[in-house]
Amino acid sequence: MAHHAIVLTFCFLLNMPMWCQSTHTDECIYEGEERTQNFFHDGDVILGGLFPLHYSPVSSVWSFQSKPPPTDYKYFSARALRWMRTMTFAVNEINQRKDLLPNLTLGYHIRDSCDDIPTSLKGSLVLVNGQPEIGQGASCAEVRRQPSPVIVGDAASGVSMAVLRTLGSFSVPLVSYFASCSCLSNKKEFPAFMRTMPSDEFQIKALAKLVHYYQWSWVGVIGVESDYARFAIQLFLKESARYNVCPAYVHFYPVTLSKDALRELMHNIQASTATVILNFSGESELQTILQECRQQNITHLQWIASEAWATSKALWVEFSDILQGTLGFAIRKAEIPNLYSYLRELNTSNIHAYNFLTEFWEETFNCQVNRSLNTHIHKEGVKNRGPCSGRESLDDVYSPYADVTQLRVSYNVYKAIYLIAHTLHDMSTCVPGEGPFQNGTCGSLNPILPWQLLSYMKRTSFTTLGEDVRFDENGDPIASYDLMNWQVAEDGSLLLVKVGFFDASLKEDRDLVINESVITWHRENKAPESVCSKSCLPGSRKARRKGEPICCFDCIPCGEGEISNQTDSIDCLRCSKETWPNQARDQCMPKTLEYLSFQEPLGIVLWAVSTFGAFLTAAVLFVFVIYRKTPVIRGNNMELSFLLLLFLCACFLIGLTFIGKPSNWLCQIRYTAFGISFALCIACILAKTIVVLMAFRATLPGSNVMKWFGPAQQRLSVILCSCVQALICIIWLTTKPPSAAYNTEFMSATIIVECNVGSELGFWCVLGYIGLLACMCFLIAFFARKLPDNYNEAKFITFSMLIFFAVWITFIPVYVSTRGKYMVAVHVFAILASAFGLLLCIFAPKCYIVLLRPEKNSKKHMMKK
Structure with missing residues (x-):
């Protein structure tokens, strides 16, 4: 009943060639023209088969003013003929076995789908309804061949989808050997589909990992206008995005490439900087593209093959220069025992059994067999072929038909037949009451119900040729691919070298293995670079x-x-x-530590100048001690001069505390010693200035001021002035003292080791108090500068204070604007400059008289006006 339902549905709703039972008679009438080319072998169960023996239809425009002629096709596929013959071989092998289906004989009914949806649909309907013997007028039951409860096919994903949408409502199983589109795993849309070909979902993962492995982040992606390519490219773009791979361009081209479509494709390829291109199509579509690439000299590309053409030797014959070094994932291959000898059985005496074999012979040897019906193929020169001599042999030529070195799709066909055989065996050995259906019933073998057969198939697992074959919940096999590299053999032929593999059953970080040492690249001896932008180096x-x-x-x-x-x-x-x-x-x-050290030139110079200043001061003191009884020394307050020289020597030596790596105690010493020593120096000068002023005032009639500022008062004034500075320093050290600090605030390759003043107020109070003493000293000396005498010390004190002010007024802005060791150097320079100014201005004139003009070092000379 199911078959009659299919017949009635498609006879009247579809304009398909089909046989139908007449409503008035029991006579079988065939609706439409039916080509008789097929492989048929009778048996208890007839397995249907659809294979693309011909492909690339010749475009034509039908006017429908007359009956449309049959479609012609450009190419004949010897490779597809091998797939067909592999199916017949597997059926014969199973029929000869005693352990598998001992009580059932398998038959086959194999048709050419022409890789064309209309032809494939027509063939699938014939298979599931049985084929009539054309021209007989007997009843339908008498002339009709047994229908197929299952179909092995088709090769293309798009064609398989069309067949499934037609037969899916009747749960007729379709077992594909080459349809890889991941869309076919959708059981809601295609519940009756199974395959021995892995889903593209796994191939895409392998391709994305391959691209990522070689850091090809800029890849051209092209594909034929088909469901297979569209779903595959969509999956690739999604999967490759995980690895930050970008498509340089994504281009779909029609199955039949016009000049405009080809020109657009070439423009996209040439305009891109991508050197790696991934193509999802069959070999027939790729031929036209490669021809155009050669004409436009686009021969630099590294091709990545999808599994549809990853092992296609037919492309190598014409395009070896372009495709050398191609990488692609191919499905697992196997060696099928005795298949080679089975394929080689063809000769001139047995090719007349089937038109397919006759056509293959004519295509292979370019001759014409008597009574040839070679009408499928549209090719110039067919009519002009000479007759075959009868001495042709497959040993004399190469043909993909007899090439069993890469049995991959053929192996899938082999596994598909064994899947059906094992399913039927499970059904035949089912024990009533233990079956998978309601009340433990088993599947029916007479007649075979397709939906029951499908249910058994989904649970079937078996071992063939050493491989465990099992399927997941979507009817897909466990994915395993070989990474193939196209290399040149010694004779110039294609050498497909396995350079790695992808196994989806392994962990994600171990599923792709590549042996780089055996890979031959398209150009040079290294993997090409295909990036939009070169990698950014560290830094x-x-x-x-x-x-x-x-x-x-x-x-x-x-x-x-x-x-x-x-x-x-x-x-x-x-x-x-x-x-x-x-x-x-x-x-x-x-960071390196930065401070003013004794080892660097600047530190050495400052150290030398400080030492020189101290020795010079000591030398002046030595001179003063030797000539202490002379009028010049005695007349300028000898005691204060000695103290001043001692304190100036201390000021020079304090400059040394600013050189070297700062520490907490050193920072505290340098600032307090600096402040107190300069306060002592200025206090001594202030006392000397006051003494000069008081001395001249005391010479006035009735003046007795000197008794109020004698030696005791002079010492006390120096001590009091210094005590004020010492008190400031004590408060500073007890509240917020200076400390060593590692300054990292400035963007520099060094850490500045410096003395943090702690309290800014304390630091500026110390400087301010020194400045206050200096101002007082300057004012008093300024008032006494014109007092009469041959030698008036107030003039030199005034000049020394001017230098002191100039040094420290300049010091403040420079000190604030500098950082690190240069700030310390400025500080030391200010100390040395001011100390030298005091030493030279106050003591140089005295030393000059004492050492060089001794005649002026007398009381008489000093008393001159």
């Missing part, structure tokens, strides 16, 4: 280009104080305060 970061894919970017050097230690880093990392980038900016290095 830089990626900056995306606006409006372009993520694979297109610019490399920006890391900023000051930042590094990137990885290739293609998105962001730069900031170094810690204690570290600084190296010159390449790919590593944070510990």
